[in-house]
Amino acid sequence: MSLRVYAIAYLIFLYAPIVLLPIFAFNDATIIAFPLSGFTTNWFGELMTNTSLHAAVRNSLFIAVMTAILSTLLGICAARAGAMYRFPIKAGIMGFIMLPLVLPEIIVAVSLLVVVVQIFDLGLSNWTIIAAHVLICTPFCIAILNGAFQNLDPSMEEAAMDLGESRFSAFRLVTLPLVMPGIISSMLIAFTISLDEFIIAFFLSGVSPTMPVYIWGLMRFPASLPVVMALGTILVALSIILLTIAELLRRRGMARAGVKDKGGFL
Amino acid sequence: MFKKLTSTEGGRGLLLISPPFFYALALMAFPLGAIILFSFWTQNFMDVDTTFTLNNYREIITQPIYGALLQRSLYVSAVVTVVTVLLAFPIAYFVSFHVRPDRKSLWLFLITIPFWTSYLIRVFLWKVILGYNGVINTGLLNIGLIDEPLTFILYNVNAVIITLAHAFAPFAILPIFVALEKIDRSLLEASRDLGENKVMTFFRVTLPLAMPGVVAAVLIVFIPTIGDYVTPELMGGAGGKLIANMIQTQFLALNNAPLGAALAVVAMLSVTAISLMFVLLNRRWLRGRS
Numbered sequence: 001m002s003l004r005v006y007a008i009a010y011l012i013f014l015y016a017p018i019v020l021l022p023i024f025a026f027n028d029a030t031i032i033a034f035p036l037s038g039f040t041t042n043w044f045g046e047l048m049t050n051t052s053l054h055a056a057v058r059n060s061l062f063i064a065v066m067t068a069i070l071s072t073l074l075g076i077c078a079a080r081a082g083a084m085y086r087f088p089i090k091a092g093i094m095g096f097i098m099l100p101l102v103l104p105e106i107i108v109a110v111s112l113l114v115v116v117v118q119i120f121d122l123g124l125s126n127w128t129i130i131a132a133h134v135l136i137c138t139p140f141c142i143a144i145l146n147g148a149f150q151n152l153d154p155s156m157e158e159a160a161m162d163l164g165e166s167r168f169s170a171f172r173l174v175t176l177p178l179v180m181p182g183i184i185s186s187m188l189i190a191f192t193i194s195l196d197e198f199i200i201a202f203f204l205s206g207v208s209p210t211m212p213v214y215i216w217g218l219m220r221f222p223a224s225l226p227v228v229m230a231l232g233t234i235l236v237a238l239s240i241i242l243l244t245i246a247e248l249l250r251r252r253g254m255a256r257a258g259v260k261d262k263g264g265f266l
Numbered sequence: 267m268f269k270k271l272t273s274t275e276g277g278r279g280l281l282l283i284s285p286p287f288f289y290a291l292a293l294m295a296f297p298l299g300a301i302i303l304f305s306f307w308t309q310n311f312m313d314v315d316t317t318f319t320l321n322n323y324r325e326i327i328t329q330p331i332y333g334a335l336l337q338r339s340l341y342v343s344a345v346v347t348v349v350t351v352l353l354a355f356p357i358a359y360f361v362s363f364h365v366r367p368d369r370k371s372l373w374l375f376l377i378t379i380p381f382w383t384s385y386l387i388r389v390f391l392w393k394v395i396l397g398y399n400g401v402i403n404t405g406l407l408n409i410g411l412i413d414e415p416l417t418f419i420l421y422n423v424n425a426v427i428i429t430l431a432h433a434f435a436p437f438a439i440l441p442i443f444v445a446l447e448k449i450d451r452s453l454l455e456a457s458r459d460l461g462e463n464k465v466m467t468f469f470r471v472t473l474p475l476a477m478p479g480v481v482a483a484v485l486i487v488f489i490p491t492i493g494d495y496v497t498p499e500l501m502g503g504a505g506g507k508l509i510a511n512m513i514q515t516q517f518l519a520l521n522n523a524p525l526g527a528a529l530a531v532v533a534m535l536s537v538t539a540i541s542l543m544f545v546l547l548n549r550r551w552l553r554g555r556s
Contacts, residue, residue: 003360007373010357014380014435017391020401024394032394035404074286085279097286100294102486104493104537106510110517110530111297114304118314118523135293138286196384198496203517215386219500225390232387239382247375 021236025229032225043230050227056214060195063126063210067133067194068187074134075141075186076179082142083149101139108132109203116204124206132200137190144189148182148253181253188246192239305528309521322528332512332529339509340536342423342498343491346430350487351480353431354438358479359472361439362446374443381436389500392429396420396501421503429497434490438483445479446472477551485541492537509533 028038047053081087082094100108112132116122152175160170198212205213215231218224305322308315326332361373380388395401396419403415419425449472457467495510502508509529516526545552 003356003364006356007360010353011376013432014377016395017388017432018380018383020391020394021387074289077282077284078286081279081282085275085282087276087279087283090279090283093283093287096295097283097290099290102489103294104490104510104534106493106495106513107298107301107530107534108294110513110523110526111301112293113517114523114527115297115300118304119300131293135290138289142286192382196382198386199493203514212384212386215384219386219390228387228390232384235387236383239384240379243375243379243382247371251371 018236021229022233024226025233027226027229030223030226032229043226044234046227047230047234053211053214053231056209056211059126059208060211063129063133063201064191064194066130067137068191070130071134071137071141071190072145072183072186074138075145076183078138078142079145079149080175082146083152084154098139098142100136103136105136105197105199106203108136109200112200113203124204126206126208128204128206129201129210132204133190133194133197136197136200137193140189140193141186144186144250145179145182147250148179151254152178179253181249185246185250185253188242188249192242196235196239301527302531304524305531307524309524314524322525323532325525326528326532332509332532335507335509335512336533336536338423339492339533340540342426342430342508343488343537345427346434346491347484347488349427349431350434350438351442351483354435354483355442355476355480358439358442358446362443374440377439378436381433385433386496388433389429389497392425392432393420393500396425396428420501421506423502423506425501425503426498426506426508429501430491430494433494433497434487437486437490441482441486442476442479445476445482449475474551477548481545481548481552484544488544489537489541492533 023036024032025043026039026041027036028040028042029036078094078097082090087093109132112128113124116124116128122128156174156178157170160174161167165173196212198216201210201213202216209217215228218228306318306320308317308319308321357377361370361377365373393400397403398415398417398420400420402419403412406412407415419428453471453475454467457471458464462470492508493510495508495514498506498508498511502511510533513526513529513533516522516529
């Protein structure tokens with residue numbers, strides 16, 4: 001019983017900052033503090049007319065979509081190899097691929113910055129951010145896709161091959177539909193991580209900032225903070241919607257593969 | 267060659283694993299090697315001098331500010347790790363042992379959602395909560411518990427610790443939860459049947475079996491915390507800056523990338539050494555996993 005009270009208190013701690021977001025997004029004052037003054041939707045209106053913000057959002061969306069696709073493709077390779085095949089030094093290779101999960105982001109950022117700028121003398125662009133985001137998102141994709149691939153019965157693909165399908169078409173016609181919910185859920189997670197990532201993007205962005213880098217810039221000007229709150233409200237609503245879809249798809253995938261749900265994303 | 271590879275199971279597995287493996291090799295291992303090499307070079311404005319030198323490391327050792335920053339970073343990371351894991355364990359235990367099986371994924375979902383919302387904005391909102399006329403101070407003033415706003419909760423190391431403990435909560439809960447889920451419940455019954463009470467059963471059966479999850483949680487919180495410069499920048503004030511802020515300054519503001527690289531290498535080595543030591547100390551709990 002006391003554990004339940006603790007759990008609820010903990011959830012309040014977890015949600016405390018997020019609950020404040022919509023409160024200040026609709027608050028009619030430029031200072032982010034209590035007491036509240038009045039209701040307004042002006043800050044959302046300002047979001048609509050801010051063209052440099054729109055450019056930053058477009059950049060971030062492009063980066064997030066490319067990251068989602070590429071890291072999920074790499075994740076599929078790794079999750080399938082991990083679940084279906086035995087090969088030499090498997091544990092070592094899999095551990096190596098999962099390593100970015102515990103690598104401090106600033107290390108990823110500065111090491112790629114050194115390689116791109118100092119060694120290859122290339123310019124920074126959206127693609128340098130995509131390259132780094134794919135690296136840090138792939139372990140998350142593998143963790144999600146592992147769930148989908150490990151529940152598959154390998155004999156189903158073998159049956160398709162016995163019936164005359166090639167190895168690839170057996171994969172496409174039998175396995176792919178079964179792991180599809182996992183793939184979509186993996187893409188949504190990678191998309192969400194990339195869209196929100198700041199530390200790496202700050203180092204590796206070229207002339208055009210991503211959305212978090214732009215928000216970071218806004219934070220220096222107190223007058224623009226309510227607009228940041230409004231933007232944050234939209235982002236939170238968006239990520240809750242995306243994550244709910246990802247979670248529902250993951251569960252459907254579990255049900256389709258006929259296994260019992262063991263819990264969350266990781 | 268290709269035919270030969272695809273004809274065996276091991277070959278097909280290696281072929282399939284090679285794209286993610288080479289990606290990690292090219293974008294993680296190679297850049298890490300590059301940054302180590304770079305830390306032995308020097309830079310004058312835009313020109314990089316590639317003669318091998320230990321000057322960067324000499325400067326880190328002789329200038330007290332770097333040692334102080336590193337020490338403070340390790341201290342903050344350690345405190346954040348202890349606080350986060352201690353707060354997280356009861357939650358993981360509650361969800362694993364006291365929540366109905368069909369409700370578990372709902373709880374995990376609720377726990378992970380705040381983690382997926384904009385990190386920058388979350389940090390900023392902690393500033394709103396802890397600030398001079400923030401939520402806590404206005405609340406306490408209104409109730410009449412305090413006469414003037416508390417100042418020790420923002421722009422110092424405490425604020426950095428609270429914010430980071432919040433940011434890394436799900437990272438600590440999930441591995442502990444997974445370890446607790448794996449525990450065979452009949453072992454607990456056996457312990458009770460053999461006369462141990464609830465508390466002793468927890469300490470002699472549940473906790474040792476959950477240790478792999480606790481160790482994973484410690485590592486997954488401790489290591490990345492060192493690399494965060496957003497929270498110290500926004501919450502730390504002048505006395506709360508950490509090593510990552512210095513790395514960032516060296517690279518982006520002072521144009522001294524080699525010194526920044528050397529600082530990054532030193533930070534990474536210290537974190538790795540401490541993590542390895544921690545794993546070694548706990549190795550008796552990690553053995554015998556099936």
